[in-house]
Amino acid sequence: MNTLAQVPVEEGLFTGPAEAPQLIGGHCADCGGWHFPAQDNCPHCASLAVHRTPLSRRGRLWTWTVQTFAPPVPPYRGDVEGFMPFGVGYVELPEGLCVQGRLTVADAALLTIGMPMELRLEPWHVDDQGRQVMGYAFAPLAA
Numbered sequence: 001m002n003t004l005a006q007v008p009v010e011e012g013l014f015t016g017p018a019e020a021p022q023l024i025g026g027h028c029a030d031c032g033g034w035h036f037p038a039q040d041n042c043p044h045c046a047s048l049a050v051h052r053t054p055l056s057r058r059g060r061l062w063t064w065t066v067q068t069f070a071p072p073v074p075p076y077r078g079d080v081e082g083f084m085p086f087g088v089g090y091v092e093l094p095e096g097l098c099v100q101g102r103l104t105v106a107d108a109a110l111l112t113i114g115m116p117m118e119l120r121l122e123p124w125h126v127d128d129q130g131r132q133v134m135g136y137a138f139a140p141l142a143a
């Protein structure tokens with residue numbers, strides 16, 4: 001059971017914590033392009049007419065790999081001594097953009113390019129104020 005206060009790894013990255021969290025993307029009113037994470041100006045056409053919009057929770061696994069060793073600290077803030085491999089990949093959303101993120105599984109036998117995925121929030125690490133930092137990850141959907 002986790003009784004720590006939860007904070008997002010970065011404000012404005014996703015909705016929640018909630019049962020159905022969504023990443024917050026940017027949608028450009030001028031060119032129609034999408035991007036994630038949301039920023040003030042459109043990376044496609046530089047317009048400032050960007051609206052922060054929740055993205056679809058489900059998409060398809062575009063590609064993936066498994067991180068089998070602890071990344072350099074910083075930027076990695078997780079447990080180096082007790083490091084556990086994790087999956088990382090790109091998920092293509094219906095909006096037409098690919099989002100990079102962790103995967104909830106690190107077993108190659110459970111991952112296939114093109115498989116349906118769904119967004120989850122998961123605990124990443126405890127910060128120096130004793131709060132549980134929450135990040136996002138994509139989980140395979142049962143067929």
Ligand SMILES: [Zn+2]
Nearest residue numbers: 028031042045
């Ligand atoms: Zn644009």
